[in-house]
Amino acid sequence: MRFADILGNDALKRRLAKMVDEDRLGHAVLLVEQEGMGAVAFAIALSQYLNCPDRSGGDSCGECSSCRRHSRLTYPDLHFAFPINTSAKLSDTEKKRPVCSYFLRDWSALIEENPYFDSHDLSDALGIENKAGAISVNEAKEIAGALSLQPYESQYKIMVVWQPEKMTTEAANKLLKLLEEPPEGTLFILVTQNVEKMLPTVLSRCQIIRLQPVERDDMAAILEAKYGLSKEDAMNYATLSAGSVGRAAALLKNAEEGSQLEDLTRGLLEAAQRRSLTDVLDIADTLSSLGKERSRQWCVFAEGFIRKMFITSKGLEAISFANPQEKEYINRMVPGIKETFYAKAAAALDSAIRLLEANVSAKLIFADLGNRFYLYI
Helix, strand or coil: CCHHHCCCCHHHHHHHHHHHHCCCCCCEEEEECCCCCCHHHHHHHHHHHHHCCCCECCECCCCCHHHHHHHCCCCCCEEEECCECCCCCCCHHHHHCCCHHHHHHHHHHHHHHCCCCCHHHHHHHHCCCCCCCEECHHHHHHHHHHHHCCCCCCCCEEEEEECHHHECHHHHHHHHHHHHCCCCCEEEEEEECCHHHCCHHHHCCCEEEECCCCCHHHHHHHHHHHHCCCHHHHHHHHHHHCCCHHHHHHHHHHHHCCHHHHHHHHHHHHHHHCCCHHHHHHHHHHHHCCCHHHHHHHHHHHHHHHHHHHHHHCCCHHHCCCCHHHHHHHHHHHHHCCCCHHHHHHHHHHHHHHHHHCCCCHHHHHHHHHHHHHHHC
């Protein structure tokens, strides 16, 4: 993967290339991103640039043997670690001690399909379903073993660790020893979306580089070019995506599959507004039965829809980016909704997403959410 293949963050591409060219790359780099910004793609592109013998103009050539194998994620000195759990894809023997090497084919396929993936995409790809992923001490031992070997071809052995904040305490302590005294020719590239959850001792040993949200106009241009959207639709999704290419792609996917999500959102709002607690709880029960990822998608959709309602309620319909059908519905609903509803509902949806990620019972989450909509509206 070349830097040119990654959407957005052009200043960061130049910065990383310059760090390599001027030999200012430390032995541990921490890329901090918001979910869906594609930092793992930057990690791969950095490794490819570092190992390309014909790099020029701030990018790898894309043609040499090293570049071709990087693009297939088969370069022998490039290693990966990421949160895993047991999966139906594993044999009974592998389930006893799961490590990332058992999942590399699924990992590679996911990156090829969507380099802006999030943790839920990874869970689905690996088949670990609703189980929380972690980087265990067994994985830390695998990392240590891989890094103890001499590089096959290049000057560096490169270890990309995705979501290091999900390491167990034992694994984190083992990795810390490697960061303190790395084997010669080792480069760690850590990628996190929750830097505040990382050990301060790990942070202190890393060059910290933050990915920036893509500017709204630039994101709109990307969406127009990549997905063939109209200027109005592109600006709408650019606004909702908050500068994350991955989130914009997820929103577009949800829009294609979103009739059910919209029907459930409207149904919940209408049931709450007409004070029918029975109907509210029926919809909450339906939401809890969608499955973890689909339920999460609904929360994101509903939050965006409520944002459009709030902006319209303030007389700013022109910048709500609601489509014509939504505008008609929202204009009809807004007069009967309390002004305080919007902020409270958005906070409740954020809380529901966090609880889903923590594997709390979906029935409890959505029963509570339905009650809150009923009370708040």
